[in-house]
Amino acid sequence: MVIGQSHHFDFQATPLEGLWVIQRKPLEDSRGFFSRFFCADELQSVGWKKPVVQINHTCTIKKGSVRGLHFQYPPHTEGKIISCLHGQVYDVAVDIRKHSNTFLHWHAEILSAENRKSMLIPEGFAHGFQTLMDDTELLYLHSAAFHPQSEGALHIEDPQIGVVWPLNITEMSERDRCHPYIGRDFEGIAP
Numbered sequence: 332m333v334i335g336q337s338h339h340f341d342f343q344a345t346p347l348e349g350l351w352v353i354q355r356k357p358l359e360d361s362r363g364f365f366s367r368f369f370c371a372d373e374l375q376s377v378g379w380k381k382p383v384v385q386i387n388h389t390c391t392i393k394k395g396s397v398r399g400l401h402f403q404y405p406p407h408t409e410g411k412i413i414s415c416l417h418g419q420v421y422d423v424a425v426d427i428r429k430h431s432n433t434f435l436h437w438h439a440e441i442l443s444a445e446n447r448k449s450m451l452i453p454e455g456f457a458h459g460f461q462t463l464m465d466d467t468e469l470l471y472l473h474s475a476a477f478h479p480q481s482e483g484a485l486h487i488e489d490p491q492i493g494v495v496w497p498l499n500i501t502e503m504s505e506r507d508r509c510h511p512y513i514g515r516d517f518e519g520i521a522p
Contacts, residue, residue, distance in 0.1 A: 350451070397502070
């Protein structure tokens with residue numbers, strides 16, 4: 332259900348506070364379409380208050396590949412806006428905010444070039460995805476620069492999170508394969 336709108340976007344809340352699905356509204360004619368990809372003024376209504384300081388672009392070649400579940404520890408926590416430029420992904424956000432009512436709950440959306448959806452992931456969430464098509468490309472807008480010493484991650488198959496991936500996992504980096512399962516001492520992060 333759309334609960335917020337602007338001239339260029341519809342905003343849909345998810346069950347996780349602060350996590351939004353953004354539906355871009357293209358203007359189309361015989362030449363093709365025009366679509367606003369980002370507007371700081373319009374996105375303030377759903378919590379995007381910081382500048383975009385880094386933009387990353389990924390291409391994942393094989394269907395069924397998984398990347399994630401990545402985050403950054405304070406003081407380098409980051410908000411992200413994830414969009415699919417080509418192909419299709421099952422995009423997952425996990426709430427790891429300390430004291431959140433939905434701590435370790437996750438939400439997923441299918442993002443594709445065709446559906447023109449993006450996911451606005453606030454600070455205090457881990458993020459990952461599985462490709463549903465070969466040669467899938469994503470664009471990430473970040474509110475903080477990558478800080479290697481602050482990088483954290485959760486294992487994509489951690490039973491305490493219980494993400495249900497839609498396909499058998501075909502590929503995963505060795506680094507992602509080695510991410511730890513959540514231990515008793517993991518309290519989350521305070522963004």
